Amino acid sequence: MNNLSRPPLVNGPLIQVIRLSKHYSNGHGVIPVLRGVNLEVHPGEMIAVTGPSGSGKSSLLFILGLLQPASSGNYQFLGRDVLHLSRADQAEFRRRRVGFVFQNCDLFENSTVYENLEFPLVYAMVERHERPARIASALEMVGLAHRMGHPANRLSGGERQRVAVARALVNQPRVILADEPTGQLDRQNGHKIMDHFEEIVALGETALIVVTHDSQVAERCHRVFSLEDGILYEK
Numbered sequence: 001m002n003n004l005s006r007p008p009l010v011n012g013p014l015i016q017v018i019r020l021s022k023h024y025s026n027g028h029g030v031i032p033v034l035r036g037v038n039l040e041v042h043p044g045e046m047i048a049v050t051g052p053s054g055s056g057k058s059s060l061l062f063i064l065g066l067l068q069p070a071s072s073g074n075y076q077f078l079g080r081d082v083l084h085l086s087r088a089d090q091a092e093f094r095r096r097r098v099g100f101v102f103q104n105c106d107l108f109e110n111s112t113v114y115e116n117l118e119f120p121l122v123y124a125m126v127e128r129h130e131r132p133a134r135i136a137s138a139l140e141m142v143g144l145a146h147r148m149g150h151p152a153n154r155l156s157g158g159e160r161q162r163v164a165v166a167r168a169l170v171n172q173p174r175v176i177l178a179d180e181p182t183g184q185l186d187r188q189n190g191h192k193i194m195d196h197f198e199e200i201v202a203l204g205e206t207a208l209i210v211v212t213h214d215s216q217v218a219e220r221c222h223r224v225f226s227l228e229d230g231i232l233y234e235k
């Protein structure tokens with residue numbers, strides 16, 4: 001952990017999560033996943049979340065990105081209760097505030113790299129003439145400007161992951177929720193992805209919450225948590 005590079009906490013929290021719980025129900029009963037998670041994240045912070053497979057890390061990110069409902073608990077984003085927003089306001093929150101890197105990348109397979117990055121801008125109603133520069137700059141960041149016209153289904157695994165990262169950054173989100181963003185990458189490219197995250201977070205407006213099994217990724221974060229038995233512990 002790198003306490004020296006931790007930024008001063010001048011603003012209020014970006015994210016405040018109190019006693020967040022999540023269970024899934026299937027035909028055989030209820031599966032408890034999160035059992036009272038507490039977390040406070042400030043702008044400019046990089047947070048790592050580790051924990052065994054199936055411990056609920058992705059579920060936590062989905063809830064923080066309002067992609068899934070929580071079962072109970074409180075979640076404030078910049079002081080606003082976002083769990084109880086209308087569906088339209090939740091969608092607006094996702095478009096404008098959140099950059100999500102999914103564990104399986106989840107690209108539009110038959111669309112080009114450019115189009116994959118354009119979708120979030122269209123949804124966020126970014127003017128057409130502003131899009132090319134935003135897309136080019138996000139792709140340059142991950143070293144893929146030369147693949148702009150490539151269909152997603154012809155990319156290598158590592159390239160897909162880098163496109164997924166660029167797509168999460170293109171909206172200039174306030175929180176980047178990244179689920180194993182370096183899982184498919186060699187060490188050098190993994191470091192580069194962390195460099196990009198660090199660069200954006202260092203501007204002071206945005207926070208990163210990264211789920212990772214990679215100790216080198218966790219070491220570059222300001223705080224490291226472990227999700228065990230439904231509870232989030234700071235390491």
Ligand SMILES: Nc1ncnc2c1ncn2[C@@H]1O[C@H](COP(=O)(O)OP(=O)(O)OP(=O)(O)O)[C@@H](O)[C@H]1O
Nearest residue numbers: 024025026031033052053054055056057058059060
């Ligand atoms: N939609 C769902 N319905 C029922 N159970 C689910 C659902 N989604 C996840 N689960 C279960 O919830 C638990 C937590 O899943 P989750 O994907 O959050 O774990 P994870 O920590 O991200 O695991 P991994 O490291 O393998 O990605 C798992 O036991 C999983 O099977």
Ligand SMILES: [Mg+2]
Nearest residue numbers: 057058103179
């Ligand atoms: Mg997962």
